[in-house]
Amino acid sequence: MKTDNALNKDLILRERLALQRTILANQSTFLAFLRTSMYFLIAGLSLRNLLKIENSLIIEIVLFITSFVIFVFGTINYFKHKISISENKKHIGDYQLEYYKI
Structure with a gap:
């Protein structure tokens, strides 16, 4: 029974660190x-x-648009993955509930 507790505790720690x-x-x-x-x-x-x-304005506009597209x-x-990560936090809670039941 004690080894199950240790395994569950290890699982919770590994999940949190991951x-x-x-x-x-x-x-x-x-940031990249x-x-x-x-x-x-x-x-x-x-x-400039x-x-x-001669046509540096066109190149500047292309660089500005590229910068904006990369930023957007x-x-x-970032926010798509942040939502996905926060949804996966629920799984850690499930393990934690199982751990505290024992």
Whole structure:
């Protein structure tokens, strides 16, 4: 009976740690999207000053749009995964309820 308690406690701990790693990975991925979006934004802002190209306005607009699309996609991705992660927290609670019943 005591080994079952230890196994359930181990399972709860492993699940919580795995969930925490997943949350941190999701945040890290969002920051990577944000960083990439900012790179494109900065490239668009500095293009006119660095290079003397005839149609630099078109390239700037393309870079701004790309930056916005990456930012929106990263934000949607972050919140979609955040909701999915929070739904999986319920499973840990089920294990926890089973553990406390014993």
